[in-house]
Amino acid sequence: MAKKPGRIGEADIGPDVISIIDAEPSREITTTKLIADLRNRIPLSVEDEEQLNGRNDDRFSQIVRNIKSHKGIPGNLIYDGHLIAIKGGFRRP
Numbered sequence: 573m574a575k576k577p578g579r580i581g582e583a584d585i586g587p588d589v590i591s592i593i594d595a596e597p598s599r600e601i602t603t604t605k606l607i608a609d610l611r612n613r614i615p616l617s618v619e620d621e622e623q624l625n626g627r628n629d630d631r632f633s634q635i636v637r638n639i640k641s642h643k644g645i646p647g648n649l650i651y652d653g654h655l656i657a658i659k660g661g662f663r664r665p
Contacts, residue, residue, distance in 0.1 A: 579617060579631065580632060580635060582638055582642065582648065585610060586649055589636075589639070590649070590654055593655070593662060600664075601662055603636065603640070607636045610636060620635075640657050643657060653665065
């Protein structure tokens, strides 16, 4: 899925995701902590912070969660071997 102008996409956060997880002593992180750490690192647009209809999260948190749900798509961090999906988060191989 193509990203919309002015919004962050999965490919945009990849280097930061890897850097954040590599800084964890276990090289593992929960999705919740990853989202919080990314928010502290990446300036978000109004569109990124827009609440999703019928959901408790915003567009940005959904982009981070899509790393796991899009794991079968080339270019994805899991598909390309940079991350491993674990229960509740991610691990670096």
